[in-house]
Each structure stands twice: as structure tokens, then as C-alpha cells.
Amino acid sequence: MCAKCSSALEKKQNYASTKNGTACISSKGLNLVEFTCHKGHSWTVNIHRGYKNWCSVCIKLAKEQQRNKYKSQSNIRSQENAKKQKQVFEDAKTKCLVNSQTESSSQFGSVEELFxxxxxxxxxxxxxxxxxxxxQPEASKSCTFEQALCVYxxxxxxxxxxxxxxxxxxxxxxxxxxxxxxxxxxxxxxxxPLSNEAFLKASELFNSSI
Incomplete structure (x- = not known):
């Protein structure tokens, strides 16, 4: 190996050592240098060519890992936001129901007023x-309008x-x-036809509250 090639190889070996890797003459030819990174990825370059980037495989994997990390964090944030929105909705629904019930409770002083x-x-x-x-024909024979309205x-x-x-x-x-x-x-x-069903519902409601 000539002095020029030896100098070029030494520079590449020094460069590789700064990256925790190695550099040696490739088995493919004396004019080729084989780099190996600390993770075992290998590639060859011309002995006299300058080096632009270290291991392209490591760079690609690092970018992919970063994308996956960002995607995972984004999914977590989306789930947290969805959970918060659901909680806000449930709180608002509960508050609305309580307000509605409170208003309804104070609105009626008796069962008769309610119905x-x-x-x-x-x-x-x-x-x-x-x-x-x-x-319907014959409906008036079964009950009065007020009785039917009460049933419904x-x-x-x-x-x-x-x-x-x-x-x-x-x-x-x-x-x-x-x-x-x-x-x-x-x-x-x-x-x-539905009076018995209504009667049973009314009985259950009042028996559970009296």
C-alpha cells in the first residue's frame, strides 16, 4: 500500500474511532475501506473519498424510533384529551340534570300539579x-279522555x-x-288497554318514595 493510501486509511480509522467504530481495507479491493459501526452495520467507501455521514442504517433507525416515539406520545395526548372531554361532558350532563331536577322539584307542590x-x-x-x-270508534266506552291522558x-x-x-x-x-x-x-x-300497566308503574313509584 502506498503512502497516500496508508495516510487515507489512517484518517478513516481515526474518524471511525471517534464514532466507536472501525475501519479497515475491504476484502473486495485494496482501494475500498470497510467501515463498521458499534452496532455491527457495515458499508464500504473508496479509500480516497471523503466521508459525509456515519452509519446510514443507524441514522434511519434513529429517525424511525423518533417518529414512533412522537406517534406514541401523540396517541397518549389524544387519549388523555378524549378522556378529559368525556369527563367535561359527563360533568356538564350531571350538572344539567341536577339543575333540571331541582327546578322540577320546586315547580310542583303536589302530585296533582305534576300530572x-x-x-x-x-x-x-x-x-x-x-x-x-x-x-278510534268505541274508545269513549272504555274511559274518559282525562283517564286516557293520565295513563299516557x-x-x-x-x-x-x-x-x-x-x-x-x-x-x-x-x-x-x-x-x-x-x-x-x-x-x-x-x-x-294500558291502564293496568300504568297503575302498576304508579304504585311502584309511590311505594318506593313513601
């Missing part, structure tokens, strides 16, 4: 169903909402209201 209410948030379809039922209101109203409203009434007020309500619902007095 005579025309608030569509309580009974969105009860009146429509009662009118549709009474549009009881079946339609949310049970948890009723329990909350009843919790703000006195026991005596609830008992009086219950007796008046079941007079409109009892199958012996009301022959609407």
Missing part, C-alpha cells in the same frame, strides 16, 4: 296519544325524575296525591 302539568319536557307525546286513542302521562314520565320530585313533597301530600291518581288508573274504573 296536570302540560310541560312537554315531562309528557312530550301523552296528549297526542290520548287524542289518537279517542279518535304515567307511562311516559321518567321514573327517576318522578322519584326526585316526590322526594321534595311531604308524606301526607304524596299519599293524598297517590290516592287521587290511582282512581284514574285502576282497571276497575279505567278500561283503557
Amino acid at each position: 296536570s302539568s302540560e310541560d312537554n319536557s315531562f309528557f312530550p307525546e301523552a296528549k297526542i296519544k290520548a287524542e289518537a286513542y279517542f279518535a 302521562k304515567v307511562l311516559e314520565i321518567d321514573a327517576d325524575r318522578v322519584r326526585f320530585i316526590l322526594s321534595g313533597m311531604s308524606p301526607d301530600s304524596k299519599k293524598v296525591g297517590y290516592k287521587k291518581l290511582v282512581l284514574n288508573l285502576h282497571p276497575d274504573k279505567n278500561r283503557h
Whole structure:
């Protein structure tokens, strides 16, 4: 090996040592230098060619690792944000429900006031169903319009909402209201096809709150 080649090889060996790697003459030819990085990746260059970058495989793997790390962190942040948004939604929903229930509780002083209410948030379809039922022939022979309306209101109203409203009434007020309500619902007095179902629901609601 000439002095020029020996000098070039020595420079490449010194460069390789700064990267914790090695450099030697390649078995492919005396004019080729084989570099090996500390991870075992090998590549060859002309002995007189300058070196631009160290191991391209390590550089590629490092970039891929960085991308995967960023992707993982991004996924974690997305999951955390989704969890926070869900919690905010649940908190807002709970607050809205509590406010709605509190307002509803203070709105009615008796059972009679509750079930005579025309608030569509309580009974969105009860009146429509009662009118549709009474549009049928012979419907008036089974019950009065008020009895049919009472049936649909009881079946339609949310049970948890009723329990909350009843919790703000006195026991005596609830008992009086219950007796008046079941007079409109009892199958012996009301022959609407759904009167028994409404009667059982009303009984369960009041028995659990009195």
C-alpha cells in the first residue's frame, strides 16, 4: 500500500474511532475501506473519498424510533384529551340534570300539579296519544279522555325524575296525591288497554318514595 493510501486509511480509522467504530481495507479491493459501526452495520467507501455521514442504517433507525416515539406520545395526548372531554361532558350532563331536577322539584307542590302539568319536557307525546286513542270508534266506552291522558302521562314520565320530585313533597301530600291518581288508573274504573300497566308503574313509584 502506498503512502497516500496508508495516510487515507489512517484518517478513516481515526474518524471511525471517534464514532466507536472501525475501519479497515475491504476484502473486495485494496482501494475500498470497510467501515463498521458499534452496532455491527457495515458499508464500504473508496479509500480516497471523503466521508459525509456515519452509519446510514443507524441514522434511519434513529429517525424511525423518533417518529414512533412522537406517534406514541401523540396517541397518549389524544387519549388523555378524549378522556378529559368525556369527563367535561359527563360533568356538564350531571350538572344539567341536577339543575333540571331541582327546578322540577320546586315547580310542583303536589302530585296533582305534576300530572296536570302540560310541560312537554315531562309528557312530550301523552296528549297526542290520548287524542289518537279517542279518535278510534268505541274508545269513549272504555274511559274518559282525562283517564286516557293520565295513563299516557304515567307511562311516559321518567321514573327517576318522578322519584326526585316526590322526594321534595311531604308524606301526607304524596299519599293524598297517590290516592287521587290511582282512581284514574285502576282497571276497575279505567278500561283503557294500558291502564293496568300504568297503575302498576304508579304504585311502584309511590311505594318506593313513601
